[in-house]
Amino acid sequence: MNRPLNFLHLTIFYPPYSFGGDAMYIYRLSHALGDAGHHVDVIHCLDSYHLLHPAEPTIKFADHPNVTTHGLRSGYGWLSPLLTQQTGQTYLKRKTIEQVLQGNPYDVLHYHNISLLGPEVLTLEPAHEQVVKMYTTHEHWLICPMHVLWKFNSRPCEKPECLRCTLMAKRPPQLWRYNGLLAKSSQHVDQFVSPSRFTANMHAKRGFSQPVAHLPYFIDRVDRDWQQPGPRPQENPYFLFVGRLEIIKGLQTLIDLWERVPNFDLLVAGTGNYEQELKAQAAGNPRIKFLGALPQRELGALYFHATACIVPSITYETFGMIIIESFARKTPVIARDLGALPEVIHDSGGGFVYRSDDELLAAIHQLAASPRLRRELGEKGYNAFVRWWSKEAHLELYFNFLRQNALRKFGYLPWEQRRSPEVHSLFQTGKAGVHPRPQAA
Secondary structure, three states: OOOOOEEEEEOOOEOOEOOOHHHHHHHHHHHHHHHOOOEEEEEEEHHHHHHHOOOOOOOOOOOOOOEEEEEEOOOOOOHHHHHHHHHOOOHHHHHHHHHHHOOOOOOEEEEOOOOOOOHHHHHOOOOOOOOEEEEEOOOOOOOOOOOOOEEOOOEEOOOOOHHHHHHHOOOOOOHHHHOOHHHHHHOOOOEEEEOOHHHHHHHHHOOOOOOEEEOOOOEOOOOOOOOOOOOOOOOOOEEEEEOOOOHHHOOHHHHOHHHHOOOOEEEEEOOOOOHHHHHHHOOOOOOEEEEEOOOHHHHHHHHHHOOOEEEOOOOOOOOOHHHHHHHOOOOOEEEEOOOOHHHHHHHHOOEEEEOOHHHHHHHHHHHHHOHHHHHHHHHHHHHHHHHHHEHHHHHHHHHHHHHHHHHHHHOOOOOOOOOOHHHHHHHHOOOOOOOOOOOOO
């Protein structure tokens, strides 16, 4: 590329005003692009964050000189996200979004979680017309008003009954889901991508109107904290849970089971709406320890020294960021055989999947009894991480998508100072396409 590109990311949550792995992906991607010399703007919604968390966030995140954030604050508090949730229109946020959109000659607009920006935001166009528009499906919001395919507050969704499910969750129905707004708005996006093949296939299965390609998540290994890890957090060996403390993350399924896991602690890193109930459930077991929300720099040593990380989610995860965070520290993973989680395990060979408590206990006991097995699985996970889920691998795939869509849309690469016949020919023949991915077992 002959010049740095201008990126605009549009999302609801961005660190520190965030809760989950999707926001961490946007943060990492923005900083990776900034490290490469590109200019990045991020629009996120403070009104939406404070609707769920009135106080200011307690964990700090480093800024980047090439990344500028624009926090949307309407002055109307909860009314702004409510209007968008009901109508699908940007309304009270539109003026600020358009000011940012027209303020730079953007090369790429990248949409993420836009549920409280509304589908209408997909139709906004910059004055600079030669822009590629990408959308990452971090959740299942495009096909599920509950975002996570969690049906009737009780189970993974086996078939859509959206209106009844929404009412049972005590949320107001979204009438715009029935008037074609999403289908029309999605036509303004050049490329939809999902972090897993499972999630891409689920969108097709549930009738989403646009094709969805596969672009997996990544984490940056620049700190190499597995080579210089911090000290052990405790002397006693332990397994690790990292994630939001919500019902769908499944920690409650481990707590009673832990009476059957002698000599090993269960360390829990995270916070959430279900935290008090989980602590009450675990009150009788001193080997289950809640550590609260921890910054990324403190999680590295926790991952590295764990016997394994357990991911027991009971609904359809779109990827499993915790898995590759564990692999990056050469630590194996035990994950429930549901959603995208087994896909990441099978692609890597870096752990076990389970369907029952007995299978989970068998995996725990195998790893607890064999440091050699733990090392072997950890090495497999790490090697797959470097190949598929590192920053370098991700950026190569990411820019391939951008180039392919620019060539399809414009016939050339707008960000190049002159058209390159060699590059154009390369992409026309498909030789610069996305690398093949291993198939799930």
